Amino acid sequence: MSSKSSSTTTMITTYSPSPTVKNRQPIIKDVDWARPDKRGFHQCRPAYLNTGTVNAASGSAYVEFGSTKVIVSVFGPRESKKASMYSDIGRLNCNVSYTTFATNFRGQGTENKEISSMLHKALEGAIILESFPKTTVDVLLWCWNPVAVSFLLCDLPVVISCASLALADAGIMMYDLVTSVSVSCLGSNLIIDPITEEETYQDGSLMITFMPSRHEVTQLTLTGEWSTPRIHEAMQLCMDACCKLGEIMRSCLKDAAASSES
Amino acid sequence: MGSTDGIQADIASEIEVDAFRRLFPLRFYERHLSESVRPDARPLNKARDTSVALGAISSADGSALVKIGHTTMLAAIKVEVMTPSLDSPDEGCIVGFDVFSSGMINLKELSLISGKAAWMLYLDVYCLDADGALFDAALLAAVAALSHLRIPVVSVNDDGRVVAMSGEHVEGKSVREPINREKRKLTFSCIPFSLTCILHQKYILADPTAEEELIMETLVTVVLDLSGRLVSLYKLGGNLAYNSTVQDCVALTRRRVKELHQILNEAVSDMEVD
Amino acid sequence: MNLTMAADFALSMGLMEIDRADGRKPNQLRPLSCSHNFLNRAHGSARWSHGDTTVIAAVYGPKSGKKTNENPKKASVEVVWKPNTGHIGRDEKEYEIVVKRTLESICLLTVNPSTTISVILQVVDDDGGLLPCAINAACAALVDAGIPLKHLAVSICCGLTESGFVVLDPTKSEEQSLQAFTYLVFPNSFRSVLPGSPLSVEIGPFENGIITSTTHGVMSVENYLFCIERGRSASAALSEFLRKSLTKRNESNS
Numbered sequence: 001m002s003s004k005s006s007s008t009t010t011m012i013t014t015y016s017p018s019p020t021v022k023n024r025q026p027i028i029k030d031v032d033w034a035r036p037d038k039r040g041f042h043q044c045r046p047a048y049l050n051t052g053t054v055n056a057a058s059g060s061a062y063v064e065f066g067s068t069k070v071i072v073s074v075f076g077p078r079e080s081k082k083a084s085m086y087s088d089i090g091r092l093n094c095n096v097s098y099t100t101f102a103t104n105f106r107g108q109g110t111e112n113k114e115i116s117s118m119l120h121k122a123l124e125g126a127i128i129l130e131s132f133p134k135t136t137v138d139v140l141l142w143c144w145n146p147v148a149v150s151f152l153l154c155d156l157p158v159v160i161s162c163a164s165l166a167l168a169d170a171g172i173m174m175y176d177l178v179t180s181v182s183v184s185c186l187g188s189n190l191i192i193d194p195i196t197e198e199e200t201y202q203d204g205s206l207m208i209t210f211m212p213s214r215h216e217v218t219q220l221t222l223t224g225e226w227s228t229p230r231i232h233e234a235m236q237l238c239m240d241a242c243c244k245l246g247e248i249m250r251s252c253l254k255d256a257a258a259s260s261e262s
Numbered sequence: 263m264g265s266t267d268g269i270q271a272d273i274a275s276e277i278e279v280d281a282f283r284r285l286f287p288l289r290f291y292e293r294h295l296s297e298s299v300r301p302d303a304r305p306l307n308k309a310r311d312t313s314v315a316l317g318a319i320s321s322a323d324g325s326a327l328v329k330i331g332h333t334t335m336l337a338a339i340k341v342e343v344m345t346p347s348l349d350s351p352d353e354g355c356i357v358g359f360d361v362f363s364s365g366m367i368n369l370k371e372l373s374l375i376s377g378k379a380a381w382m383l384y385l386d387v388y389c390l391d392a393d394g395a396l397f398d399a400a401l402l403a404a405v406a407a408l409s410h411l412r413i414p415v416v417s418v419n420d421d422g423r424v425v426a427m428s429g430e431h432v433e434g435k436s437v438r439e440p441i442n443r444e445k446r447k448l449t450f451s452c453i454p455f456s457l458t459c460i461l462h463q464k465y466i467l468a469d470p471t472a473e474e475e476l477i478m479e480t481l482v483t484v485v486l487d488l489s490g491r492l493v494s495l496y497k498l499g500g501n502l503a504y505n506s507t508v509q510d511c512v513a514l515t516r517r518r519v520k521e522l523h524q525i526l527n528e529a530v531s532d533m534e535v536d
Numbered sequence: 537m538n539l540t541m542a543a544d545f546a547l548s549m550g551l552m553e554i555d556r557a558d559g560r561k562p563n564q565l566r567p568l569s570c571s572h573n574f575l576n577r578a579h580g581s582a583r584w585s586h587g588d589t590t591v592i593a594a595v596y597g598p599k600s601g602k603k604t605n606e607n608p609k610k611a612s613v614e615v616v617w618k619p620n621t622g623h624i625g626r627d628e629k630e631y632e633i634v635v636k637r638t639l640e641s642i643c644l645l646t647v648n649p650s651t652t653i654s655v656i657l658q659v660v661d662d663d664g665g666l667l668p669c670a671i672n673a674a675c676a677a678l679v680d681a682g683i684p685l686k687h688l689a690v691s692i693c694c695g696l697t698e699s700g701f702v703v704l705d706p707t708k709s710e711e712q713s714l715q716a717f718t719y720l721v722f723p724n725s726f727r728s729v730l731p732g733s734p735l736s737v738e739i740g741p742f743e744n745g746i747i748t749s750t751t752h753g754v755m756s757v758e759n760y761l762f763c764i765e766r767g768r769s770a771s772a773a774l775s776e777f778l779r780k781s782l783t784k785r786n787e788s789n790s
Contacts, residue, residue, distance in 0.1 A: 054391045055332040056472065067320065071390055099319075099338065099388060142388065144319060144336075452754075492760050494751045495718070498634055499641035502723060502745020505761060512757050 036197050037066065044181070044193040044241060049162075049252045051169040052260075059170020063162040066195060068155050071142045072166035077135035090132035092139065094120040096159060099144040115156060118219070122160045122180065122209040125218040128173040137172055139163050157182050157193070160209050165249050169256070176211035177249050178218060179242040183207075183234045185224060190234055192241060206234045212246030215239075287477045295465045302471065307514055309457065309469035310395075312522065314402065314529040316410040324411030326529075328403040331471065332393035337385065337403035339411050343374070343424045344382040351377035366452055366487075367408070374416070379424050381413060394471040395458045397483050397496075402522060405453055409530055413446050452487035455522045456494075457515040459484070461501055468514050482508075484515040488523060557709060558587075565692075565705045565770060570672075570781040572680045578656075580681020584673035586705055588663035591670045593677035598651035610645040613653050615674075620659040631667055638671055638691075638721050638748045644684040653683060664708035665693040667719050667750075672778070679782055688724035689747055690774040693717055694763040696755050702766045716753030718763050720746055722771040724778065744768065 039045070045066035054060035057073035064070075077090055096116045123139070141163060143155060157180035164178035184194035184202040191198060199205065204224020208217050222231070283290045283301075294301055304310070310331030319325035322338035329335075346353055353369035372381040385407065387400045419425045460467040462478040475481065480500030485493040492512070497503055503511075556562070566587030575581035578594035585591075598611055615636040617628045639655065655677065657670045668691035675689050695706040695717035703710065711717060723745060746764065755763075 054334075056392050099336075099386065142390070144321075486757075487754065490757070491754050492751065492757050493754050495749050495760060496751070497746065497749045499637035499639075499748055501641075502747060503749075504745050505764065508746070508761070508764075509757075 035191065037195065041189055041191045042237065044245075045195070047245070047248065049165060049249060051165060051252060051256045057166075057170070059166050059168070059172070061162050061166035061169055063158060063165070065158045065193070068158050069144050070155070070158055070162045072162050073140045074137060074163075074166045074170040074172065075140070076137040076170075077132035077172070078138070080134065080136045086134065088133050089129040090127075090134075091136040092120060092124055092127060092129065093136055094123065094139045094141070094163070096141045096143060099142060115159065118156060118221075119159055119163060122219040123163060123167070123178060126164065126174050126176060126178045126211055127167065128175060131173040137167070137170075139166070156180070157207060157209075161245060161249065165252070168249075168253055176213045176216075177246055178209050179212055179245040179249065180207065180209040180219075181238045181241040181245065183238055185226065185230065185234070190230070190237060192237060206231065206238065208235065208238045208242065210239055210242040210246075212243045287473075291462075291474070291477055295462070295467075300467065300474075306465060307468045309518055309521070310471075312402070312525055314406045314525055316406060316529050316533045322407075323414065324407045324409075326403050326406030326410055328399050328406060330395055330399045330402070330469065332391055333389075333395055333399045334391040335387055335389055335396075335399040335403040337387045337400070337407035339386075339407050340384045341411075341413055342382050342384065343379050343416075346373065346377065346380040353380060355380075355382055366450055366454060367448055368451060371448060374424060375418070383408075383411070392472060394473075394475050395469050398456045398458050398469065401454065401456050401485070402526075405455070406526055406529065408448060409450070409526065410533065411448060413448075415446070452489060452491070453523070453526075454485050454487050454493045455515075455519040456483055456485040457511075457518040458482070459511045459514060461503060461507060466507065466510055466514065468518070482511050484511050486512070486515050486519050488519065490516060490519075556703065558707065562701055562703045563766065563770065565773065566707070568774070568777050570676055570778070572676065572781070572785045578677075578681070580677045580679070580683070582673050582676035582680055583660075584669055584676060585661075586665050586669050586672075587707065588661055589665055589669045590660040591666070591673040592658040592660055593670070593673035594656045594658075595653065595674075595677045595681040595683065596656070597653035597681070598648040598683070599654070600651060608650050611643070611648045611651045611653060612645075613639050613643060613655065615639070616654065616656045617670075618656065618658045620662065631670065634667060634719075634748060634750060635671055635674055638689065639674060639678065641747055642675070642685050642687060642689050642723075643678065644686055647684045653678075662708065664706050664711045665719075667691070668693050668705075668721075671721055671748075672774070676778060676782070680785070688775065688778060689721050690724060690771050690778060691719065691721040691748070692767045692770055692774060693719050694767045696753075696759055696763060700759070702759075702763055704766060704770050714753065716751065716755040716759075718749060718751040718760065718767075720764060720767045720771075721748035722768055723747060724775040 035041070037045070045068075048064040050062045052060060053062040053071065054073045057075055059074040060072060062069075062071045080091060094116050096112045096119060098112055119139070119141070127137075141159060143159060160178060160180040164174070167174060168177060181193060183206050184191050184198055185204040185206075186198065186202055194202065194205070202224070204222070204226050206223075206226070207219075207221045209219040210217050226234075277285070291301070295306070298306055300306065302310075311329075313329045315327045317325060318327040318336065319338050323341045324339040326337050327334070328337070344355070350369070352373045355369060355372070372383070374380055385404055387403055389396060389400070414426050416424050416426055457468060458470060459482050460470045460474055460478045461480040461482060467474060467478070470478075470481070480503075481497070482503060483494070483496040485495075487493055495508070495512075558566075560566070566589075567585075569583075569585045571583045573581055574583065575592075575594055578596055580595040581593065583590065583592045613636050615632045617624060617632045617635070619625075619628055635655070635657065639653075643653065655674050657674060659666065659670070671689065671691035678685060679688070693705055693711075695703045695711065695714040697703060698713070698715045703714075706714060706717065749764075751760070
């Protein structure tokens, strides 16, 4: 029901009014330092998980980790688009989008392409692609509310865990649930599940995606400078958190199944 | 035609309801309609349960999450400062939803400094779950987000740019004066609400689900404002609509407008209590 | 009797006149013209003008369907809108959908299942009432291409002036000063080859229905219904014109 074209207005340059003085938070090396959201160093954000939120999809999940909110819809397995080549195994198609209000600056960045491909790599190993030959499973993901500046990688673990929850809800065959947790290294401290603010000050980060029951890692991302014992320590921390997250996801799926039966 | 109908009726008596629904969706619906009820137990003219939650998104300046049945829409507004065009130096503008060009908002309210700066509202509506009557949900979400909108307090800095007033400035340390202390909420001259109806034979089905929209193709969307004026009547192809049908749809919409206005008012007053 | 009807009554009695820039009466349409089959490669084509607004329509098909997800029991209609200048924008996208849905409802889609009918609309000149002109052109081109149709359709723009008058077929400059306007599509009146009374449905005569309606601007419901009334009476003249031009084409072909 459009009336007048708005093409003229889009030419106008705009900017968001932001405070001129930015009060920079000092980088703290002190052990007494409290995290901005008052968590302990080894304490994850409170999580809320729910499945079957999108009626139109074959499987869906909605999760909240702190202020990060992610909604995933899984469609398929359905006919592969275009005249794609015959393949014995199924295809997985991942698409991550950020709402325009997710960032401080309006408009989509280019990070979503990168995050989509990382999500694809993390999930690919866990899905039994042989179970749906010639067809495609589409994973569509909306992410909103990360109060971030530009680089939104800190939400990747949330994105991956939520996507695997939705895949399970859709009944796609998987070897195991995929859970993901990241750790930031700030000075001498390791902090788990960092928020954007902390990520800006980090010296290094480590993210693993992990299949808890099989005790297998599907993806590992490491940035910054790490010593071998630190990596070991961080890995242990992540895997432990992943196992616990796996339990929560499992019970969430069981609850959903139980309530749909009754 | 008659013989196939007969065969279908024979099969119908034998197969299960769910299979019948998939195989002969139209006949399945027509049987319901002749009993004046819909498969989800609604009467023909009743809309689904509707809820409005304001302020779902903390990073936006105004936001709303609307559910009509399963249909879920999320609307969010971000405001930015722009230089108004030369022909309308006192006006801001809204990007995103064209129904609002019908004068719902006085664009002069968005002006900050005549000819220099004005607000530009970016309105984005996301569909999280599609189950019919998408336009109705989108319009309601947009209207709700606009009524939730709080424009940030701003002042002009030494370079002549408009900047936001952060917390400590408001407490009085600032030498600069805010230029929009009063105008933080928008006032609406008229609020539009809409209802989509399906026309099928002599029946009118209000607020269709996705399944209903797929099976019965003639849709009419009526948009009325609170004073009952017609903002839009939108019908694309399909079966013919006659004057009496159009009037019936308008009457249904009138009733729905009252309902929606009440739901929105409740959401707004709930928010103000918090 | 509301204000508009009173005003209209006064107009019809010759008591009042409203000035239109081109000296037309409120109910008067701009001169119509229509030519057929002037494109060689297309299966059917038509050029339709309302005054200075001109649209060329070309129809290709039915050709084998190419899109997936289409209904295997029905043909699909594809509409491509080509503006005279610039790129296709949001408004043009919407025009495409409006034309597509309108044509789908007049075509007999079940005759050639799983085929595609392509309609290309090239805007030559825009002087108001562009969408109705395009729909009329598309309809004439469909006939020219021999696509099986249920009936013809004619489209018209009705405007409501600030003072509450209804004017038909406004030009672009008139459109901008109007309080509101609506694009309406009506079915063409039937001339059945079968003997007996003309077709009529439960609620009223067939040609009283509306196929498509889009509106711009705010008006009262009474005024909208009044616009429909006036559009409907003018649609008879349009139908007559379309029918005549189609007969002429057939005669010249044979």
